Amino acid sequence: MLRYLTADQLANFPRLCETMFKDRAVQFHDRLGWEVEVDETGSERDSYDTQNPLYIIWERPDGTHGGSLRLLPTTGDHMLADHFLNLTDGVRIESPLIWECTRFCLAPEAEATTSSALMLGVLEIGLQEGLSHVAGVFDARMIRVYRRVGWGPTILGSDGVGRDAISAGLWPCENEYRARLLGRAGVSDELSRYWLMRSFDAYRVAA
Numbered sequence: 185m186l187r188y189l190t191a192d193q194l195a196n197f198p199r200l201c202e203t204m205f206k207d208r209a210v211q212f213h214d215r216l217g218w219e220v221e222v223d224e225t226g227s228e229r230d231s232y233d234t235q236n237p238l239y240i241i242w243e244r245p246d247g248t249h250g251g252s253l254r255l256l257p258t259t260g261d262h263m264l265a266d267h268f269l270n271l272t273d274g275v276r277i278e279s280p281l282i283w284e285c286t287r288f289c290l291a292p293e294a295e296a297t298t299s300s301a302l303m304l305g306v307l308e309i310g311l312q313e314g315l316s317h318v319a320g321v322f323d324a325r326m327i328r329v330y331r332r333v334g335w336g337p338t339i340l341g342s343d344g345v346g347r348d349a350i351s352a353g354l355w356p357c358e359n360e361y362r363a364r365l366l367g368r369a370g371v372s373d374e375l376s377r378y379w380l381m382r383s384f385d386a387y388r389v390a391a
């Protein structure tokens with residue numbers, strides 16, 4: 185199932201939280217060799233995790249992490265502006281209608297539909313919040329993922345070649361993509377809406 189959780193809600197789901205940050209370490213540090221910090225528990229976090237981002241997490245039946253990503257408004261600090269301005273010709277993307285997606289992570293042996301479910305979650309948030317686009321930086325391996333799920337970005341700029349290339353892109357938050365993502369994820373319209381509303385109802389009660 186999909187869960188939409190802000191950082192201050194993660195403590196309510198300790199197993200899900202623990203396995204998410206450990207899977208991030210496995211993917212980004214161990215497998216991809218990124219220069220990220222891994223703590224003594226084997227978890228990967230960075231400064232953006234302290235800004236109360238919204239996490240979209242695929243939770244497996246046993247309560248562990250199957251895949252995740254995080255979203256932050258571009259009106260505050262975000263990775264594209266802080267570290268990747270070379271991909272946008274020095275132009276800072278900053279708009280209340282554009283959020284940034286980062287740390288797209290799949291657990292080892294993730295189910296084939298997990299990527300599609302996560303992308304569906306991003307679009308659901310975009311439509312819920314009235315966003316025009318979601319921005320993100322991605323490497324070459326993700327291009328085939330976006331093609332498979334049927335919701336790809338407009339590329340703003342790239343750096344590098346081949347498998348080492350990274351790009352910045354914008355995904356349009358338009359309802360026309362929703363049915364395609366539902367089909368790819370194998371999720372019904374009613375179930376996707378339930379997951380979204382359940383999470384937001386819990387957030388409103390907590391607030």
